[in-house]
Amino acid sequence: MLLPRDLLLLPWRRATAAGEAIARRLNHHRAPPFSDPDDDPPFTRLAERPPRAPSKKKKKEEEDQGGRIRPPEPASSDLPFDFRYSYSETDPAWRPIGFREPTRFSPFGPGRLDRPWDGVAAAAARGEGAGAAATSREEVLGEPLAEEEVAQLVERYRHSDCSRQINLGKGGVTHNMIDDIHNHWKRAEAVRIKCLGVPTLDMDNICFHLEDKTGGKVIYRNINILILYRGRNYDPKQRPQIPLMLWKPLAPIYPRLVQNVADGLTFEKTKELRNTGLNSSPLMKLTRNGVYVNVVDRVREAFKTVEVVRLDCSHVGSSDCKKIGVKLRDLVPCVPLLFKDEQIILWRGKVKQENSVSLQFSPEPS
Template sequence: MLSIRRSLTLAKEAKDSFVLLCNLRARFLSTDYDDPPFSPLSKPTKPPSEKKKKKKKTQQDQSSEPVNNPTAPVTSDLPFDFRYSYSETNPAIKPIGFREPKRFSPFGPGRLDRNWTGTSAPASPENDQSQWAEEREKVLGEPLTEEEVSELVERYRHSDCSRQINLGKGGVTHNMIDDIHNHWKKAEAVRIKCLGVPTLDMGNICFHLEEKSGGKIVYRNINILVLYRGRNYDPKNRPIIPLMLWKPYPPIYPRLVKNVADGLTFEETKEMRNRGLRYPALMKLTRNGVYVNVVARVREEFEAEEIVRLDCTHVGMSDCKRIGVKLKVYSLNGIWFHVFPYCSKMNRSYSGEGRGIEKKRLLLCETMIL
C-alpha cells in the first residue's frame, strides 16, 4: 500500500512540474504580449474623425475676437484715484517722506496702466466723472418702494446673514470694493458691519461706499449698513477693479498730535494736562469698539466743562491718536479742540499712578468758542 501511494504522489509531482515547465516555455518563447488575468484591456484609440477637424477649423476661422494677453497691464475706467484706504486718508495732506521706493506698486510690476506715486495711483484725465455718474444712475434705476426696502432690509440686516463684509480700522479699502461686487453677483445687497475708529464718522463711510461702488445704502442702524446694488445691475458688466497684492507701507506724515498745543506755551499745556488728569473719564473706549455716540457725548460735555477726558486704556496708541485727530478736525458747534494724548509710562511725573500701571488717556481741551 505504501509503495502504491508513493508512486501516485511521484506521478502527481511529475505532472505538475511538466505543466509548469510548459507554461514557462510558452511565456518566454512566445512573441505575444502577456496580459495578466483580470486586468482591463486597453481600448484602441480611434483616430479623430474628419468632421470634428472641419468643425474646429471653421470655428477658428469665424472667431475674429482678439485674444486677451494675460501679461498686458489692466486698464480701468474708474474716474477716481486708487488708494489703499479711501475713508481714512486725506489727499490734501502731503507726506514728508516714504518708507519704500515709489516704484514698488502694490498692484504688482506691470499689472496696472497707472503709475504709483507712493500714496495713490491717479486716474487718467480722459476718465469722465459725469459719465460715471450717469452710468450709476442707469444701474440704480427707479428708487425702491417702501415695501421693497423693508423686504430687502429684513433679509440682510440680521447677524446670521451670509453676505456680510467687516469694515475695520482701515476703513473703506480698495480691495473691499471688489469684495462688494463679488457679493453682488449672487445677492441684491450686502451687509456691512463697521468697527473701530472709522465709526466716529459714519457719514464719511457711507459717502465713500456709495461713490466707489456705485450702490445705494438703504439701511443704516448704528454701525450696520445694507448696500443695495441697483435694479439694472449686471455682474457681467461690472467695473474692472485691479486688486492690491499687498498692503503698501504708509508714508511718513507730519506729527498727528503735538506735545505743545498751538497757541499755548509749554507751561500752559502742562498745567492744563495735569488739571485734566484729575477729571473723571467721560467714556471708556474699547478696542475695535463702536464709537458712534462719542461725538455727541463730547459735544454735550463741552457745553458745561472746559476739559473732557476719555479713557483709552484698552485702545492702541495709533488708534488713540486717530481718534484725537478726528475729533480735532470735527468742528462741533463752533468749538475747536486741542488734543493731548497722555501715557503714564512716558510721563510718570504727571501722574499719581504706580510705575507698573500703563494707561493711555485722551484729553480734549476747549480753547475757542466762535
C-alpha cells in the first residue's frame, strides 16, 4: 500500500530522521577498536604532565634561609611616649579593673613591636628621650612664621574643599592618625583637621596632643577646624618610624561612672534629684557627631541658677553619652547622676552649694 507524499513528512517521521542523523554522526566519531592511531576524536583524555621542578632562584633562597622562612624582626621607634589607641580620649591615671580580651594580644600584631602591650598601652623605655625630643622639635619648627606666611597658609588650607584634610572623630587623636599626618606632610606644609563628636568638648586637649605627638604647631583654630603646620626644617626622609595598629583594641573595663548614691547625699535625696532632672526641660539637644565646643560654658552658666541640668542626647548613642558625661565631670566640674534613655542628668555638686551659700552670707569687706 502506497502512502501519500504528505504522510511521509509527518512530525514523527521528521523526528525519527533527525534522530538517525545524530546517531550516524556519533557513530562516525566513535573510535573503532582498530582505528587509526593518528585519529584524534573529541573528548580524548590527555596524558598527565609531570610536576615541574622548583626553580633555581627559589631553591637558592631557601638554602640561604636555612630551609625555612624567618619572621621579620620587631619594629622599634624612638618616640618617647607610650603607644595608645587614643591619646586625647584616655588618661594614663585611669586604671582599668578588667579587660575584655587577653592582654597578650597586641593590636600591633604578634612579634611586630619591641614594646610589651599591657592591655592599655605599649610603654616606652624610660630615659632621657623626652629632652632630646623637645630639642629636635624646636629644631624642626625653626623660626616662627611671620603674619604674612601664616595668612598665606591659612588661606590655602582652611577651605572645605582642601585635599589635605583629616577627619577627627569620636576616637580623638588616635595612634594611626599620627602616621596619616606625616604622610600628608610629605607633599604639603600643613594639614587641615576637622574635629567632630565627643572630642570637641575640649579643643585645648586636642591641640595639645596633636602638637605633642606629631611635633607640629597649630597655626589656625576656628571652632572645630585646625591647621597643623609641620615646621620650616621638616624633612620627610627623617620622619619618625610609627608602627601601625592592625586593629582597634577592645576598651578595658573601668569602675562605674554613676554610683547608686551620690557623694554627700542620701539615697532619697539622690532619687529626688534624678526625678527632678528627668522632669525638667533639657538645656541642650546634642546630635550625633556634632560640634560641642560651647556645651561646657552652657552647663557652667546653667549651674549658677539651677541645681540639676538635663542634656538631651537622642540618637547620640549610649557609649557617646557616657563619654560626654566623663568629660563634663572633669571640665565643668559636676557629678553625673543618671544616664537613661539617652538623657544625661548632671548635678552641680555639694561643693558648689557650699560656695554659693558662703558667698551669699559672707560680710562685705569694710
